[in-house]
Amino acid sequence: MQICIFEDKGYANLLPLTYTRPAYLLRSGLKSLLEKILIHLPEVQDNIVLHCRKELQPWLKMSGKYPINELRAEETFFINGRLLAGAPFKTNGKNFLLSYNDVPLLAKLDAKTMRKFTLPPVFDLKTFRAYHLAETKSSLPIANYFWDILAGSGVDINADAQRSGQLGQHFSSAARVQMVNAQNIFIGRNVVLKPGVVLDASGGSIYIADQAEILPNAVIIGPVYIGEKTLIKTAAKIYGGTNIGPVCKVGGEVESSTLLGYANKQHDGFLGHSYLGEWVNLGAGTENSDLKNNYHPVKVQISAGRRINSDLQFVGCCIGDHVKTGIKTMLAAGSLIGCFNNIYGAGFQPKYLPPFVWNDNSVPPVEHQPEQAIQTAKVVMARRGFELSREQERIYRQVWQNSAKERKLLKIQEAQRSKK
Structure with a gap:
């Protein structure tokens, strides 16, 4: 069965973030929305097709991992890329549509219907209703606005860190570092932790990716994710629900915020x-x-x-x-x-x-x-x-x-x- 992760017109509610990427490449926790969806589809990784707006297609194709906007005429399960996937999808059934508040969430079309299917620039309910599917209302969580993603960031950091199986592993020296609930902390390879750093995971997981550097007297209170090669400046205060992507420089006070990557807030x-x-x-x-x-x-x-x-x-x-x-x-x-x-x-x-x-x-x-x-x-x-x-x-x-x-x-x- 073919799986299509699609963009719908709701991407516009996530501007300006989605001017330069599909909504499913926004991150919550340790992973993008796309990666979270794919966790629940391990058996069909070779049959994933991504849909995106035309202007994003050449850039997205550079990754080379999945076909872009190239659907085959075979049974297809459609998933809205804005879904905040927290549980496995039920892919059984035939020719159905799940929707909520005029938003298409999930749909399934058989091979016969797919032979008539026309791929739209962006999806909406009309895309699927044109094929007279059995429609059911659902309340699956979806990212309508940027604050919807932020609201679940702390929970997602905890869940993703737990799922990684790496908590409690410390691959870099943590001498002269104060750790609280060390079994809820992951420290990657070649991480530099300067004296006086406090890592408090009593309220949530702390995940520090490879080659990050944390300067003296910085205080990090979980749940927090710190991406690869990111620098946390001296005396920074990083509070729960904070998600810092790769190659950032971060100082001052940060709370319940996401920095996708390469940001300078030092x-x-x-x-x-x-x-x-x-x-x-x-x-x-x-x-x-x-x-x-x-x-x-x-x-x-x-x-x-x-x-x-x-x-x-x-x-x-x-x-x-x-x-x-x-x-x-x-x-x-x-x-x-x-x-x-x-x-x-x-x-x-x-x-x-x-x-x-x-x-x-x-x-x-x-x-x-x-x-x-x-x-x-x-x-x-x-x-x-x-x-x-x-x-x-x-x-x-x-x-x-x-x-x-x-x-x-x-x-x-x-x-x-x-x-x-």
């Missing part, structure tokens, strides 16, 4: 209940709020025309790839900052900025031209030993085009081009 400042894309650089003293002064639920503007009540008391910010903040930048609870933005200046930043915006709080925001933004990205990536691929650059230029309407709606001015 200076003092608070980051709480927030989700950061890749290659984000937070300037010294950058702070975000994750709680309103009146303790009311946080509202988040997810596009120029949509504001969502999170129904949560604690929601921080969501920051897209390649965002730069200046020193002392302040972000209000529920802020959404688009990819390739450069923001700085006194006072709180706007709560919503689409991609490719240059915002100095003392003057009206202007467009951040893609040539300038992409050149900066190349420099930043080269400093970490990475090269921007042509496929990634095409995606970034497509983000510029796809977000043009948002910038126009917010009356973002066109930047003055250099005469050089």
Whole structure:
């Protein structure tokens, strides 16, 4: 049986993170949503097909692991890539559809139906209802917004660390390190732990991947994941529910937040209940709020025309790839900052900025031209030993085009081009 992990139109609610990747490549715990889905499908690993938007296809194909947008005319089980998979899927049955609140969750089509199936740019309920499937309502958990992923991060870190079978293994020296509940801690190979480090796993697992380095007097309170080659700075305070991807530099205070990877937040400042894309650089003293002064639920503007009540008391910010903040930048609870933005200046930043915006709080925001933004990205990536691929650059230029309407709606001015 063929398995298709698909993108549906709900990816738009996870922007700006999903401008540059399918929703199923977002991470919760030690693994991406895709990896969590595949855990429950061990017997069909050779029959996985990934579906994604057209602009992401060349880049996703570079991994070479699974076919992309190439469905065969055979029995197929469809899984929404935004599912927060916590239990095995029931793949038995014939020609059925599971949905919830106008979202397709799971579906199964036989070979005869698949011969008539047309692969859409993105899936929705109409994709499946066109084939008159037996439809059942379900309440499987799904990532509708970034805070849905953050809400389960601590639980997922614990579950993934336990599933790894590695807890209690310490492959690197932990001399002069204070460990609490050491059997709930994994320390990978070639990890550097400086004197005075505190690893407190009494409230949740701590998983430290290979070649990470933790400088003196840093305090880490689980559940926490620290990715490969990540540096935790001196006296950093990392609290439960925090998920730090590979090759990051992190200091200051971080709580219940996810950094996908290659982020620089090495200076003092608070980051709480927030989700950061890749290659984000937070300037010294950058702070975000994750709680309103009146303790009311946080509202988040997810596009120029949509504001969502999170129904949560604690929601921080969501920051897209390649965002730069200046020193002392302040972000209000529920802020959404688009990819390739450069923001700085006194006072709180706007709560919503689409991609490719240059915002100095003392003057009206202007467009951040893609040539300038992409050149900066190349420099930043080269400093970490990475090269921007042509496929990634095409995606970034497509983000510029796809977000043009948002910038126009917010009356973002066109930047003055250099005469050089």
